[in-house]
Amino acid sequence: VASFGPKDNLALGRAMREVREQSGTSQETIALKADLHRNYYSDVERGNRNITHITLLKIAKALNVKASELLAQAGQ
Amino acid sequence: VASFGPKDNLALGRAMREVREQSGTSQETIALKADLHRNYYSDVERGNRNITHITLLKIAKALNVKASELLAQAGQ
Numbered sequence: 001v002a003s004f005g006p007k008d009n010l011a012l013g014r015a016m017r018e019v020r021e022q023s024g025t026s027q028e029t030i031a032l033k034a035d036l037h038r039n040y041y042s043d044v045e046r047g048n049r050n051i052t053h054i055t056l057l058k059i060a061k062a063l064n065v066k067a068s069e070l071l072a073q074a075g076q
Numbered sequence: 077v078a079s080f081g082p083k084d085n086l087a088l089g090r091a092m093r094e095v096r097e098q099s100g101t102s103q104e105t106i107a108l109k110a111d112l113h114r115n116y117y118s119d120v121e122r123g124n125r126n127i128t129h130i131t132l133l134k135i136a137k138a139l140n141v142k143a144s145e146l147l148a149q150a151g152q
């Protein structure tokens with residue numbers, strides 16, 4: 001199987017950041033909506049976390065997009 | 077935020093199962109390709125695991141689909 005790792009987490013984090021910035025929303029607001037600590041959410045956007053499926057769904061909901069859309073935007 | 081949990085893991089697992097069965101491939105083959113234990117992969121299809129982003133990418137690759145396609149098929 002191909003090797004997956006931090007670069008793939010980063011691609012997803014960048015997609016989240018793009019969506020968030022286009023909506024003019026802060027990291028703190030998204031973190032609050034997704035029930036995550038703001039530092040944790042910041043780490044996610046920077047590709048420093050390998051989030052679970054459920055966390056992905058929570059963040060997508062907070063960003064008002066489908067999880068599938070975030071992954072597609074990340075090329076995944 | 078909406079409540080996410082086992083039902084959402086199950087929806088994703090069912091999408092994986094559908095894709096796998098349509099390709100006529102065994103759980104063992106997919107597990108091997110994705111570098112996962114066959115029992116673990118079986119649990120994933122049954123919605124008993126909350127997999128990470130990287131594991132999702134590995135399974136999608138083994139199934140020859142995009143991770144975004146699996147999530148879309150799960151309505152996510």
